[in-house]
Each structure stands twice: as structure tokens, then as C-alpha cells.
Amino acid sequence: MKCPICRKPVEWDAPEFPFCSERCRLIDLGNWASGRYVIPGPPATPEPGEKAGDGNDGE
Numbered sequence: 001m002k003c004p005i006c007r008k009p010v011e012w013d014a015p016e017f018p019f020c021s022e023r024c025r026l027i028d029l030g031n032w033a034s035g036r037y038v039i040p041g042p043p044a045t046p047e048p049g050e051k052a053g054d055g056n057d058g059e
């Protein structure tokens with residue numbers, strides 16, 4: 001088994017298995033956490049011009 005972060009061989013009975021060390025475990029955790037903030041697709045921002053609410057309506 002190799003550490004998914006640094007590719008170093010890891011023993012099955014390693015305390016931080018499957019990572020070689022706590023450091024690599026935290027790095028992986030950080031990668032996973034930051035990945036949650038990546039939203040696939042366009043951002044949900046309102047289109048400019050869709051809301052003309054400044055007396056632009058002359059009816």
C-alpha cells in the first residue's frame with residue numbers, strides 16, 4: 001500500500017493508514033474539504049438587466 005499523498009510505502013499497521021503520516025492525512029483532508037467548495041456548473045448569479053426596478057417601467 002502506498003501513501004496517496006506522497007506515494008511512500010505504508011505499512012498496513014501504520015497509525016495513520018492509509019497515509020504514511022498524520023501530515024499526509026491532513027493534506028488529504030484539506031484537499032477533500034476544499035473540493036467541497038468547488039461547484040460544478042455556472043455560478044448562481046442574477047443576470048444584469050433581468051431586474052430593472054429603478055423606474056425603468058413606463059406603463
Ligand SMILES: [Zn+2]
Nearest residue numbers: 003006020024
Ligand atoms: Zn505520505
